[in-house]
Amino acid sequence: MTMADLPTVDDVAVAARADRPKRRRFTQEYKDRILAEYEAAERGERGEILRREGLYTSHLVEWRRTSAGPGGQRAAAGGRVRKDPRDAQIEALTARASKAEAELARTRAALDLVGKAHALLETLSESADTPPRSTR
Template sequence: MTMTLADAAQIDDGVVTPRADRPKRRTFTAEYKAAILAEYDAADRGERGSILRREGLYSSHIVEWRKAAEAGAASALGPKARERRDREVEQLRIRAERAEAELARTRAALDIVGKAHALLETLSESTGTAKPPKR
């Protein structure tokens, strides 16, 4: 068997990186958890295992999700979406305030430029100099 460059790239060079070749942790939405809990609770004892296998879940998932649901923590069933949404709203509010401040500065600058132009035009007319022809 001959070794190619592609094979050489796959050789373990002994460097160990944290979390190398590890799958990402799965996350589940609140709706998914509630649906699985309802289906699991409605199923007969013999069918419960097939539900877990079909979904790739463990009984510990059901135990934890049920504890969260029984504790009345509907938000615990899902990711901290409210906190993320509140943080995003706050960032957007700050961004809008900055944009409004910049708009106010731009309007003030345009107003000043307009007034300066009008003043120069008035001064030009009062000195009797003709306006340069427009091209």
């Protein structure tokens, strides 16, 4: 046996990696098709779909989480659906309007209270201006 016959470090590394299973990658069309088929299937048929495709329920959970969200937008890599800037602006304006309405209600209640206090004080001052009645 010569040195050329012995396996090199590169050969061993390649052989070890070839033995490992490859990570499966699924296209978005495949995910959407399987999700639709799974959702349309009856309870007893769902397991058959998973076995046929070699999938786990955790695959479907993850795919649902990252599938099309509200408005048909796909989730970002982090799993969140990106909001339309107009939606964010609408939410901010709605919150601002509700805060202003609450403040307006408090102001109206305070003005009503001040008005009642003014009427009471006016009544008291009028009764103080009149001479006291004699009881004779």
